[in-house]
Amino acid sequence: MAAALLANVLYSTGFVLEKRALTSMPSVSVRNPARLLRQVLGSPLWIGGSLALAAGFGAQLAVYRTLPIAAAQGIFVSGLVLLLLLSSVLLGEQTSGRERYAVGAILLALLMVVLSLSENSDTVGHGAPAPLVFTVCLPSLAAGVWLYATAERRAKHRHRMPTAGVEYGVAVGLLYGVSSLAIKGVSSYLTTEGIGGALVDLLRSPYPYLLLFTGAFGLVMSQAALQRCRASLIVPVCTTVTSLFTAVLGTLAFGEALPHEPVRLALRIAGTVLAVCVLLAMPKHDGTAPRPTPPTKELTSG
DSSP: OHHHHHHHHHHHHHHHHHHHHHHTSOOOOTTOHHHHHHHHHTOHHHHHHHHHHHHHHHHHHHHHHHSOHHHHHHHHHTTHHHHHHHHHHHHOOOOOHHHHHHHHHHHHHHHHHHHTOOTTTOOOOOOOOHHHHHHHHHHHHHHHHHHHHHHHHHHTOTTSOOBOSHHHHHHHHHHHHHHHHHHHHHHTTOOSSOHHHHHHHHHHSSHHHHHHHHHHHHHHHHHHHHHHSOHHHHHHHHHHHHHHHIIIIIHHHTTOOOOOSHHHHHHHHHHHHHHHHHHHHSOOBSSOOOOOOOOOOOOOOO
8 A cells, every 4th residue: 555655646747847857858759759859858857757757667566466456547547636636736637617517527537446345355476378468458558559649640630629638548548558567567477486487487477578669669759748737637538548448457467356245346437437437528628719811901002
């Protein structure tokens, strides 16, 4: 529990620091990743944010060794409250009433998932068959990259309303969901005995390579999205997608059984459905679309 709460603080702080650093940079683009990396690595504030995220990754490894996936996701999503507070204080971002209600509903949904857990009957999975991991992860990665590219194309329309970041958040959330499953897989190889053999087994598994892919693409995609959209909206959407993806598919892939009791099963299903419905109802745009300037008539003599 302490490691999960620490991960919340580190992740929220890291995202906000990166967003603040990105606001003072020239526009970044996924089409030029080398330029993006040069810009962000030249910012001490951004480096501080990335170090906080890396430390959160370490805390997450500890969490997945001791808690079921669904329980861990419920605690991780509670960090949205801290994220909204930090984005308001440090970034000056103001959330709408509709967005605050949505975040409250998301927290309620994940609370329902946590209440569906039982310390006596829930088990912590420590492995998943590689074919099953690829079956779950590869389509999700393809969907995330496709959705991000679609959002980029739509954002280029001249008179389109500024995007709120929902599509970007879902796309990055899918990549981070795969990354979260990979972290869960890596945690199962952590041991204090037979480190050499464990390392060889880890390198034979799909998890390090999934982490490399999601780390590289997630870094570039998330930075461009953070620069364009409010952290107070894109991060909750991303976190919700990541948590639902990890809780549902991770539970199945790692063999962590669903509740057998009707009440706990109903809570688990209702919480998942509520979070998905809230995500679908989130606003898709910020503000209003700019109106085209009417052409001026030239005055002619005579």
